Amino acid sequence: MTSLSVPLEAYLTVAASLFCIGVWGLINSRNAVRVLMSIELMLNGVNINLMAFSTYLDGAEIRGQVYAIFVITVAAAEAAVGLAILLSLYRNRDTVDMERFNLLRW
Amino acid sequence: MPPLAELTQLIVFALLAAAVLVGAIGVVILPNIVYSAFLLGGVFLAVAGLYLLLNASFIAAAQVLIYVGAVNVLILFAIMLVNKKEAMAASPGVGVRRLLSSGVCAGLLWLLLRVTFTTAWATPGPSQVGEGAVIRLGEHFFSDYLLPFELASVLLLMAMIGAIVLARRDVLSTDIATGEAVDQGLIEKSRTPLLMENTPQ
Numbered sequence: 001m002t003s004l005s006v007p008l009e010a011y012l013t014v015a016a017s018l019f020c021i022g023v024w025g026l027i028n029s030r031n032a033v034r035v036l037m038s039i040e041l042m043l044n045g046v047n048i049n050l051m052a053f054s055t056y057l058d059g060a061e062i063r064g065q066v067y068a069i070f071v072i073t074v075a076a077a078e079a080a081v082g083l084a085i086l087l088s089l090y091r092n093r094d095t096v097d098m099e100r101f102n103l104l105r106w
Numbered sequence: 107m108p109p110l111a112e113l114t115q116l117i118v119f120a121l122l123a124a125a126v127l128v129g130a131i132g133v134v135i136l137p138n139i140v141y142s143a144f145l146l147g148g149v150f151l152a153v154a155g156l157y158l159l160l161n162a163s164f165i166a167a168a169q170v171l172i173y174v175g176a177v178n179v180l181i182l183f184a185i186m187l188v189n190k191k192e193a194m195a196a197s198p199g200v201g202v203r204r205l206l207s208s209g210v211c212a213g214l215l216w217l218l219l220r221v222t223f224t225t226a227w228a229t230p231g232p233s234q235v236g237e238g239a240v241i242r243l244g245e246h247f248f249s250d251y252l253l254p255f256e257l258a259s260v261l262l263l264m265a266m267i268g269a270i271v272l273a274r275r276d277v278l279s280t281d282i283a284t285g286e287a288v289d290q291g292l293i294e295k296s297r298t299p300l301l302m303e304n305t306p307q
Contacts (some may be wrong), residue, residue, distance in 0.1 A: 083269075105283060
């Protein structure tokens with residue numbers, strides 16, 4: 001039985017900060033690859049939350065860890081498809097600048 | 107395994123949290139995207155360390171294998187494939203946009219922290235399973251979470267096929283096995299740029 005000396009709020013603070021950094025990067029990045037990296041940061045923030053709740057509030061039935069596995073799976077699929085779309089866009093538009101991916105804009 | 111001393115846990119947590127936050131800020135603001143990608147790998151490793159601190163050794167291993175081993179390498183490959191030095195044209199109102207988005211993010215952070223610190227969490231919860239976590243995870247996957255587990259495999263298959271179809275360059279002009287010319291119509295179609303009218307040359 002491992003004692004938990006770090007308070008739960010510390011983990012939640014780190015997760016919230018990581019998520020907000022990810023949101024900021026998602027909004028402000030010009031490079032499309034960096035946008036995908038920001039999305040990965042946000043997913044990791046969510047995962048830290050899930051794992052912290054799983055350990056602190058649901059230590060016997062670790063359902064949060066199950067959800068974390070699903071989030072990791074979906075993140076891997078998202079990264080693969082997202083980067084394939086990015087490659088395809090780069091081949092067609094010859095740029096990775098988010099400001100110039102405006103084909104569907106009025 | 108004896109539990110880590112409390113002070114050690116606190117110090118390790120502080121180091122890992124600092125690594126996560128500094129690395130994440132670096133990922134977002136560093137001008138060179140290759141540095142960003144390597145820092146992202148560091149952030150993933152530090153998050154895996156946090157999972158170890160939370161008694162979740164299986165998820166930590168999965169994090170290292172999937173995020174550092176697969177996703178980060180994939181991102182690096184994408185950077186190498188699209189790595190063109192391009193001077194991004196300055197768009198109007200970038201400063202205002204950054205200011206506004208920083209305000210929004212700070213507000214979101216404030217909201218999340220307020221929720222975190224005003225809620226009375228029911229800690230300590232039930233006793234930890236500790237090293238039996240992997241067994242418990244397997245039980246969950248093959249009993250009450252069986253349907254999502256199977257759906258995840260279908261999702262991965264769909265993502266794999268979709269990524270191959272989207273990223274394939276073009277059709278070979280001759281069949282590798284027979285050496286004969288393959289259907290030319292397919293090649294012409296695959297070489298036509300789709301969005302020509304907006305592409306600056």
